[in-house]
Amino acid sequence: MTEKVRSMEARLKDSETRLKETTTRLEDSETRLKESETRLNDTVTRLKDSEKQILVLQYKEGTKVIFSAAGGRGDISIGPFNTETTLAFKRVITNIGDAYNEFTDLACGEIVGRGEQRAGLNRKMDFDILCYIVLFCGLSLAHSHNNATETKSCNPDMCKFLVDFGAIMEKVNCMEAKLKESETRLKDTEMSLKETITQLKDTESRLKDSETKLNHTANRMKESENQILELQDKEATKIIFSATLSGSGHTGPFNTDTILVYKGVITNIGYAYSPVTGVFTAPIPGVYYFTLFYSAAASHQQYLFLHKNSEVMVMTNDHVTHSDATDNGGNAMFLQLQQGDKVYVRMGKNSHVWASESQTTFSGFLVTQM
Structure with a gap:
């Protein structure tokens, strides 16, 4: 019985240690998750600001529609005519955006659990031997010597045995109660450990998702910043x-x-x-x-x-x-x-x-x- 209690206490201690370690890991993961989400929110805010800035710069740069055109040969005059006439500038020099038509002279816009079964401990004692001992002790209480009518209360050795036996039984009962308590605590601890492991897995999964989003957003942020630098460089160039x-x-x-x-x-x-x-x-x-x-x-x-x-x-x-x-x-x-x-x-x-x-x-x- 003592070995069972010791084994149960060792298992309980091991489970409590694992629970403590897992709880520490969970707290660490939750801290990292919180930090990651904070960084993600900050990066998203910066990304939104950058995208707004890009829109402003792109709006400033605008759609390029630029044209220049001239008449035909310089040594030939045009007109006079007796009616108003639309001049067709057919020598196109610059026509960015293709808005000018040299033929019409018009420009148009266009995120398992693991189960474990245990066999129940059988703590029932075999009381057959105990019954024989008690019967033997009871028969030995009345003993006559030379037809005398004096009766002894108890054999000293037998009384000592019974006292010791009672103490042993009390100790066994105490150990059984302690074993039962340890089993209950072990069961509760293992349940808490299982729940904590589940929470840890969920937190680690959320952390992984958050870090993935953070990396993606950071890449978009870098692209936006490069685009802003490019647009600002264009805007800053003055000739x-x-x-x-x-x-x-x-x-x-x-x-x-x-x-x-x-x-x-x-x-x-x-x-x-x-x-x-x-x-x-x-x-x-x-x-x-x-x-x-x-x-x-x-x-x-x-x-x-x-x-x-x-x-x-x-x-x-x-x-x-x-x-x-x-x-x-x-x-x-x-x-x-x-x-x-x-x-x-x-x-x-x-x-x-x-x-x-x-x-x-x-x-x-x-x-x-x-």
Whole structure:
């Protein structure tokens, strides 16, 4: 019986130790789960803020619809007509978004348990032997010697045996009660252990799901932040310049075509325009807007050509006239450029323009990156 109690107490102690360890693991997992959910909520909030910022930046960048077109050959006049006429600019220079139609000249928008069976302990004693002992003791109580009528109350050895036997039985009963209590505690502990293990599995599953969501959200957050940096970089890139011809009187005429060098730099953000060569060099791919204006005396012709690399994109000109003293002209154009493309103004031979009083200008700026 003592061995059974010791074994039961050992099992109870082991179960309580396992319960304590599992409870500790459960508490740790719940703490990690709480931390993970907090990080997840924080990341989701940051992601929402980033996505809102992306929408704002994308709205600022907007849909790119840009076009520039010119007429046909420069040496052929159009009109006059006796009715109003829609001009068809068939030489398309820039048409981002394909909104302009050169044929119509119109632009249109468009988350098991484990069971265990135990055999019940049979603690019933075999009382047959006990009955024989009690019968033997009872028969021995009345003993006559030499036909005497004196009766002894009890054999001293037998009385001692009975006292010891009673103490043993009391001890056995106490051990049986203790064993029963230990069994009850063991059963309760194992039930608590089973429930705690179930909770631990559930918490670990929730923790795994939360960490998966956190990783997914963190990846989306990283992508959003990269997109924001890219959009902000586009928005922060500024390329703007304006320059004038400098000097006194007029420039030209010359007997050859000449690249005009606008040395009077007023604005040159990004330093893409060179006042030494008169050439604008595109630092990044994108759509740029350029303008050129001039003033000149009417005594000479004026021919100014806006070049993209070696190709003439637009021009402005006037002929010699005697009816007025001054001629003025200009033009403007959207150009889609690649990094390294060059834009400049060429003056035709035998032409001249005023260089004084900042009357002849060349300007441009980056509209959007591509």
